[in-house]
Amino acid sequence: xxxxxxxxxxxxxxxxxxxxxxxxxxxxxxxxxxxxxxxxxxxxxxxxxxxxxxxxxxxxxxxxxxxxxxxxxxxxxxxxxxxxxxxxxxxxxxxxxxxxxxxxxxxxxxxxxxxxxxxxxxxxxxxxxxxxxxxxxxxxxxxxxxxxxxxxxxxxxxxxxxxxxxxxxxxxxxxxxxxxxxxxxxxxxxxxxxxxxxxxxxxxxxxxxxxxxxxxxxxxxxxxxxxxxxxxxxxxxxxxxxxxxxxx
Numbered sequence: 001x002x003x004x005x006x007x008x009x010x011x012x013x014x015x016x017x018x019x020x021x022x023x024x025x026x027x028x029x030x031x032x033x034x035x036x037x038x039x040x041x042x043x044x045x046x047x048x049x050x051x052x053x054x055x056x057x058x059x060x061x062x063x064x065x066x067x068x069x070x071x072x073x074x075x076x077x078x079x080x081x082x083x084x085x086x087x088x089x090x091x092x093x094x095x096x097x098x099x100x101x102x103x104x105x106x107x108x109x110x111x112x113x114x115x116x117x118x119x120x121x122x123x124x125x126x127x128x129x130x131x132x133x134x135x136x137x138x139x140x141x142x143x144x145x146x147x148x149x150x151x152x153x154x155x156x157x158x159x160x161x162x163x164x165x166x167x168x169x170x171x172x173x174x175x176x177x178x179x180x181x182x183x184x185x186x187x188x189x190x191x192x193x194x195x196x197x198x199x200x201x202x203x204x205x206x207x208x209x210x211x212x213x214x215x216x217x218x219x220x221x222x223x224x225x226x227x228x229x230x231x232x233x234x235x236x237x238x239x240x241x242x243x244x245x246x247x248x
Contacts, residue, residue, distance in 0.1 A: 012065025040077035043087035151240025171220020180230030
């Protein structure tokens with residue numbers, strides 16, 4: 001098989017779309033195993049679906065598979081998201097359970113024959129436990145943690161495009177991303193700015209006198225979001241991820 005045929009044959013794939021012999025062949029030939037991490041049940045205000053993180057992780061996994069020789073594992077849709085549990089439908093595993101789940105999944109990835117792996121993490125509260133999961137034990141393969149919103153290109157685009165006074169969750173930036181990824185899932189008529197900044201800790205939807213009050217579950221001003229901003233932010237985000245993702 002010449003190099004051109006090899007490149008055509010080993011484009012990125014979703015694990016769930018393949019039978020096991022193809023996965024064995026691809027991993028043996030050096031494909032990078034990718035495990036996206038994105039919450040499917042975490043509140044994102046009244047205007048975004050609870051699966052916003054999941055949809056972002058899925059979009060990114062598809063783009064990575066277009067550019068790299070990867071096998072994309074099913075997105076880990078539950079994780080450690082304790083600050084959002086006051087809002088119906090928001091679920092959080094305990095930190096210990098989340099760490100254990102990640103470690104067991106990575107052990108399975110290694111057992112499948114992967115020589116290298118990467119975690120595509122769309123969360124913030126998940127960063128520390130993911131670091132802990134990777135620090136504990138020897139999986140027999142290197143694993144790269146890619147915190148997808150931490151790259152320099154995205155930060156630069158963010159500084160140029162952002163109009164809100166503060167942000168952090170279901171805000172101008174995240175809503176713009178979702179307008180570019182899944183506009184049919186965004187209800188801008190229900191978008192509303194947060195009354196005060198959420199500085200740290202659990203969001204509070206019940207008591208206006210208590211810290212971190214956010215009746216909608218928003219930190220920032222999603223009304224300033226736009227599709228144009230979202231497309232620019234997504235392009236920067238993808239370039240950041242591809243720059244740090246190990247070659248497959």
